[in-house]
Amino acid sequence: MAVTLADVARAVGVSASTVSRALSGTEKVNEATRQRIVKAAAEMGYEPNQVARSLTSGRNDLIGLIVPDIANPFFPPIIKAVQSRAASRGKTVLIADVDEHPADEIKRARVMHKRVDGLIVVSPRTPDESLAELVELQPIVFVNREVPGATSVLVDASEGIQEAVEHLASLGHTRIGYLNGPRRSWSNSQRRTAVRRACEELGVELVELGPFEPQIQAGVLAADLVHSKDLTAVVAYDDLIALGLMARMTERGVKVGPDISVIGIDDSPMSGMAYPTLTSIHVPGSRSGMTAVDLVLDLGEGATSTPKVVQLETRLIIRGSTAPAPHR
Amino acid sequence: MAVTLADVARAVGVSASTVSRALSGTEKVNEATRQRIVKAAAEMGYEPNQVARSLTSGRNDLIGLIVPDIANPFFPPIIKAVQSRAASRGKTVLIADVDEHPADEIKRARVMHKRVDGLIVVSPRTPDESLAELVELQPIVFVNREVPGATSVLVDASEGIQEAVEHLASLGHTRIGYLNGPRRSWSNSQRRTAVRRACEELGVELVELGPFEPQIQAGVLAADLVHSKDLTAVVAYDDLIALGLMARMTERGVKVGPDISVIGIDDSPMSGMAYPTLTSIHVPGSRSGMTAVDLVLDLGEGATSTPKVVQLETRLIIRGSTAPAPHR
DNA sequence: CTGAAAGCGCTTACAG
DNA sequence: CTGAAAGCGCTTACAG
The missing domain is CATH 3.40.50.2300 (Response regulator)
Structure with missing residues (x-):
């Protein structure tokens, strides 16, 4: 149905390997042939099949983000920060809302695991006992929860x-x-x-x-x-x-x-x-989101090291809902 | 690294085909062997590689949902409705927030397309001229936008x-x-x-x-x-x-x-x-979300037919912000 | 009911 | 710089 690598290769008269290299830009390809390939690919409307690409390369260019409840206005800023930071590092973000059901966290994490290059789990409610299972799904970074042996971004209230x-x-x-x-x-x-x-x-x-x-x-x-x-x-x-x-x-x-x-x-x-x-x-929701992205991608790139824990600080913003105690 | 089908097959002493069948439950397998396979798979901690599965079967068990801005409280109820409806039909939802950037809609949709069984795009800002490109990414359902030749769920304000x-x-x-x-x-x-x-x-x-x-x-x-x-x-x-x-x-x-x-x-x-x-x-945000899921999955199952347009109705909820006009 | 084989669409050492 | 080949981990006709 869709145009494949092989189709482009045939049209241009080169091997699939060459097309792959020309398009992904990972290795040297003769400049003239590269141009022919790029042109043909564009004309034929070729879109690489990401699924196939993932299977061979192991990369997905995707980050999975699991949040408890997107309807809670605390999370959107985090989500947006994660997205923009991820984009600047060439990744797309997949969001999963577990709707405050702790049991779903593990399930969703497992489903996403193989499809993403890293997982960010915000405020997991996962019971302590099950946390170990989540930690196995490396690379994974926790936000707003301290997890023994895992990398996390914490907010110190x-x-x-x-x-x-x-x-x-x-x-x-x-x-x-x-x-x-x-x-x-x-x-x-x-x-x-x-x-x-x-x-x-x-x-x-x-x-x-x-x-x-x-x-x-x-x-x-x-x-x-x-x-x-x-x-x-x-x-x-x-x-x-x-x-x-x-x-x-x-x-x-x-x-x-x-x-x-x-x-x-x-x-x-x-x-x-x-x-x-x-x-x-x-x-600092946005900042914790950005930090989490950096940490999870670094983990993915095998920045082995010991698990890091980043602490972010909080401060009081005084507005209209606080006033002197009433006299009684 | 991870346990594969072949590992399980070797452990049980059957072929990969049999393991595949036993686990996916699509075809008859001898009850006794099935049990041995299921048991071994569980013990070995086998998790099917969804990417590989997608590549061969063409199914992803995923629905892609594109929204303009999750920080806008109008969207979370839609997202949640989509998720719960999708779950009841065995699908997981991937959410993408395009942050009100129309240009990203097509890009994100294309990235998701091959990885999902269907796309739901809410309130697209895509310019009319580019809409056709989106429509190609079938199965696709539009919410809150009438798109010529495409299935959509509209709210009649x-x-x-x-x-x-x-x-x-x-x-x-x-x-x-x-x-x-x-x-x-x-x-x-x-x-x-x-x-x-x-x-x-x-x-x-x-x-x-x-x-x-x-x-x-x-x-x-x-x-x-x-x-x-x-x-x-x-x-x-x-x-x-x-x-x-x-x-x-x-x-x-x-x-x-x-x-x-x-x-x-x-x-x-x-x-x-x-x-x-x-x-x-x-x-009716929730209802439009649920309807969209049903429509997109039906489209995916080749319920050919002509594109459907579902209209939902609205009504006024009177609260405290309206009152008689002030005398001047 | 079960196995061998082909194939999904790519990427990536390995030769040349 | 480029091609042939193997392989990623599954699924699915095709035989038996």
């Missing part, structure tokens, strides 16, 4: 969280809530630990709520819980939960800012657009 | 828009604005035409602004323009533009609802969470 708690304490809040993210989430355990430590250091009382799914709806749920606990400030596992909480509070006539301070994590695009705007901890 | 303009007219608005989407967008030309027709029918004066990119930032820009035109109501090309406009209006002290009515299109998840909540035209 602790500075940002430290700043957040200091910010609240300086506004006079003495008792704050932390809205936990998913139970299995590595990020959540990091964030929770950081909140605990900061509160302890600053002598702020901490009330933990949740776990909650990283979704706006969960934030709505959380709002009512928070209200019943009589808290004046909360830090949420992520912006979505914070946004949902704010919406529900506003609906109930509670003024976000004056009545209750809310801090999100991720600094997603919506945080500047909500009303009031959401104070949030900036997480 | 006209009912929703008719309802929207009626809604505004009944609230006493006599002069409304339409914020155009991207110039090249097929959806925009449909929407604009529908707004024009509805305004004409109802005797409402129409002011057109734009084009604007489907992004929150563009809505911020639009807000100032709208303000200077002294309009009491606007319909935006999509929710993002509407949301950005609302945020900017609020920032400038203009009360959305009482001072200016705003209607978005897409009914994306954020529309219920904004403040005030956004009146929007519901577009």
Whole structure:
């Protein structure tokens, strides 16, 4: 059906090997013949069959990216960063959304494995026990999860969280809530630990709520819980939960800012657009995406070495959702 | 390196053909040998090489999905619907985000073409002249764009828009604005035409602004323009533009609802969470995704027939951003 | 029910 | 610089 290498070779009167070399540009080919080949290929509409190419060369020019939920606005910037970085290195990105189903991660990873030159797995919820299976699918890089023996890009939420708690304490809040993210989430355990430590250091009382799914709806749920606990400030596992909480509070006539301070994590695009705007901890999503691409391609090129762990930092972005603690 | 068919065959003492048949389950194999094969394959950790399989069988068990911008909240629901529908038909979905670069559509489509069993292209911005090239990459289904000679799933915005303009007219608005989407967008030309027709029918004066990119930032820009035109109501090309406009209006002290009515299109998840909540035209994204999967797989199975065009309907969801026209 | 053989479309040492 | 040959790991008629 489609035009093959052999067709072009026949048309030009050379061997398939020569056509292959002329088109891929890997080896020397006589300039005149090369031009004839390129011309003929173009005229005949030849498109190399990538599948066949992969089978022989082992290269796919593809990077697989597995994310938990593309509907969560935290991920698109990462995805875009991965794509643009990959493009600049001659690779195309294949995205798989596992829709927050941890079990699918391994399945999807295995399906992609043979077809790509490397895998990037963001925020895997994979249970610890199964992680080893994923690690086998080299080259693989994890983002937002520390995996023993594997290369990963981590975001260290602790500075940002430290700043957040200091910010609240300086506004006079003495008792704050932390809205936990998913139970299995590595990020959540990091964030929770950081909140605990900061509160302890600053002598702020901490009330933990949740776990909650990283979704706006969960934030709505959380709002009512928070209200019943009589808290004046909360830090949420992520912006979505914070946004949902704010919406529900506003609906109930509670003024976000004056009545209750809310801090999100991720600094997603919506945080500047909500009303009031959401104070949030900036997480360098784009940078982690770019870094992951570099790491995974380096791994693929056999930059053996020991697994690297890259840490990225966070910082607090103060907006309208935090204000002095109300007098009681 | 990895375990191959031949390895398994050798271990069990049968031919590769038999192993292939036993594992793919396409043909009869002696039950006893099948069990030995399955057992050995599992023990050896055999994973079929999908690339090789594709090359011989022609099947990839993959569907390619090309979207303009995954950061736009309109797309994730479509993507998720495509994924779940595809999964139920035994296919995995490969997503490509072309980041609103029309030129990349064809490139990405070509790269994916040989690797997938079918392509779904959402809202292509491809110029009319180049569309023919895309159509060649059969099986292919277009969503949100009518393409001559090709199968597509279209959303008919006209009912929703008719309802929207009626809604505004009944609230006493006599002069409304339409914020155009991207110039090249097929959806925009449909929407604009529908707004024009509805305004004409109802005797409402129409002011057109734009084009604007489907992004929150563009809505911020639009807000100032709208303000200077002294309009009491606007319909935006999509929710993002509407949301950005609302945020900017609020920032400038203009009360959305009482001072200016705003209607978005897409009914994306954020529309219920904004403040005030956004009146929007519901577009059946999930349904269009599912339909597209069915169509593309049917095409692949050689359900020749003439290209089908499926039309889906829209309706207005009234929320807090529309209110009676202010007295002047 | 099973095996041997050909072939999918390319790439890549190996000779020349 | 170029060709012939082998091979990537599977699948699939074709015989038996």
